Amino acid sequence: MDNTLVHTILIWSGIGILFFGLTMLAVSDVLRKEFSSIKIKVLWGLIALFPFVGWVIYLLFGFRQGKVPVQDDLH
Numbered sequence: 696m697d698n699t700l701v702h703t704i705l706i707w708s709g710i711g712i713l714f715f716g717l718t719m720l721a722v723s724d725v726l727r728k729e730f731s732s733i734k735i736k737v738l739w740g741l742i743a744l745f746p747f748v749g750w751v752i753y754l755l756f757g758f759r760q761g762k763v764p765v766q767d768d769l770h
Contacts, residue, residue: 714747721750728761735760 721743730736739761743753 717750718743721753724758727763729764730761
């Protein structure tokens with residue numbers, strides 16, 4: 696294989712892995728937070744799953760809307 700082709704494949708693979716990781720972080724954040732309604736939570740989950748830009752939209756507009764549920768210590 697040509698060195699340039701290998702380099703190009705590695706770069707695009709790295710970009711894909713980066714975007715996949717950021718998408719999974721956004722989705723996991725949606726899953727762990729409580730929103731004002733289940734419909735809003737589902738909507739933000741779907742937006743976060745949108746390829747390449749969903750996590751950016753969620754980070755800019757949805758990240759601060761959800762609240763992490765408070766866990767009471769039983770100790």
